[in-house]
Amino acid sequence: MADGGAEEEQVEKWVKYYSSFHEILLVGEGDFSFSLCLAKSFGSASNIVASSLDSYDDLINKYRNAKSNLELLKNLGASLLHGLDATKMKFHNDLLMRKFDRIIFNFPHAGFHGKEDGIHLIGMHRKLVFGFLGNARGMLRADGEIHVNHKTTAPFCHWNLHELGIRNSLMLIECVDFRIEEYPGYSNKRGASPRCDDSFPLGECSTFKFIVSPAVKNGKAGNLDLARGTSQALQLIPNPVHLLQKQPISFNLLHPQMISGGTLEHTGLPLRSHLRNECFRIFGKYLHHAEETFGRTDYDVSHSVREALRLGYKSYMTGDSGRCLSGYISMLQELQHQSILRSTWLRNRLAEVCDLQL
Ligand SMILES: C[S@@+](CC[C@H](N)C(=O)[O-])C[C@H]1O[C@@H](n2cnc3c(N)ncnc32)[C@H](O)[C@@H]1O
Structure with a gap:
């Protein structure tokens, strides 16, 4: 309470596209340094749900800073979820009743299962992002946005995020250069393999921003051949x-x-x-x-x-x-x-x- 008895007004704080007044869900976190970057800048994480596919024990084994990052996040009031599959998250008990202003997946990657430019692995990555978008779509508040940070050079451009959005009735409203220095403390992680705690070179990458849009008609998602993004995309x-x-x-x-x-x-x-x-x-x-x-x-x-x-x-x-x-x-x-x-x-x-x- 302030002196006059009136409730103290909270000051809105921004980190790039993210506000301390937004309800924010992060999925597929590595060492949780991106979530912590937002939380520290906001001075609180009570508006943040930060999650990983990895279990808590796996995180501690994989990333040297995971334990301290998670502790700091918890102290700042974040909700933390582990073992959360982004392609099934809408059914998760803790998320059933939640809606978000921003849902963020930084550098989704299905793992190192062969050559990065091989049709099989590209299909796996596309399946992951497709499943994530399909789940996140129903978890947005009005005016909410889904953000995917992603590399834009080959072979990553072949994932064709724009098309995966269309297939989920999502419109790509913006695709803006991603600059890691705008997120102090964030350390992007490979996430898998013995070098999981290493950062990977970002090169050219962007924030892909999607919104739900009735103007984008739902493609025949059931028929989507995820390994053959290009030929199917042509039909669209x-x-x-x-x-x-x-x-x-x-x-x-x-x-x-x-x-x-x-x-x-x-x-x-x-x-x-x-x-x-x-x-x-x-x-x-x-x-x-x-x-x-x-x-x-x-x-x-x-x-x-x-x-x-x-x-x-x-x-x-x-x-x-x-x-x-x-x-x-x-x-x-x-x-x-x-x-x-x-x-x-x-x-x-x-x-x-x-x-x-x-
Ligand atoms: C390249 S790493 C990026 C990690 C982290 N987002 C970052 O930017 O440092 C890819 C991440 O995707 C996660 N991932 C893969 N499949 C997933 C799924 N089905 N649901 C949620 N996360 C997934 C992995 O656990 C891994 O943390």
Whole structure:
């Protein structure tokens, strides 16, 4: 109580995207240093549920700082769960009635079961993230977000998180560079093998942010072939011309005049400039062609779309080295995503205008 008898107001504290006022669930923790980083910065962990797949005993054996990190977290008021499988967590007794503002999985990894670029292991990783997203989806508060920190170079980009989100009716709203120095004290862990306590080189990595969105229709999750992300992902990509015909307002989505300062003009939505330039390099000619032929009934649209996709792929592959089909598919999905965001934004503005006129 303060002097006047009024209850002392709590001051909100932020660490990057995480607030001391958020209810936060962390899964797949290694030595719990990420959870502790948040807790220390907030000055309390009463809003944090931190969990690991490992049992308590395994954690103590695997990570030299686990014991002290867990003790500190407990003293700060965190709820700690061990043996929590992120792909089944929604059924866990302690989580049944809980909803969260942020659910975080840092660098999910299914273990070292073969070559990292092998189809089998990629399938295992995808199955893990798919299961996690499917569980986390139902555990969010309104406006809640699921965050996955993940490497973005090959072979990790082949996990195709964006598609795994779509399959769970989750929209990828942002994919922002992850910088470990913004989380003081966090030490990323390999998590398995005799070197489980070692950190792995992060290289290029991002925070993938997902929200539940009715705009993203649930894919046929039951038929998902997790080992074959790329070919299945291709089926998800709508015919771009049909998309345009349904939403003619998206016509100039990639046209430079519509885009300024790294955002889609009028929407404030971020679009990375290198992606913007790449998209325009690859599809600019096609988009002009689509504009010119829009509405014509004497024109074989499906042929020109197939051609655009084929030529687009060839053109894409002439870019930086190390490119592959799944990168091309990710770019197409990013385009679709931007188109959906822009349509949603325009619909909302329209609704506001209509409200004003009533
Ligand atoms: C590369 S380590 C990252 C550890 C930690 N998140 C970090 O950033 O330091 C991958 C982690 O995923 C966890 N994991 C694997 N499968 C899991 C599952 N089904 N549920 C929860 N965690 C899982 C492992 O236990 C391991 O801690």
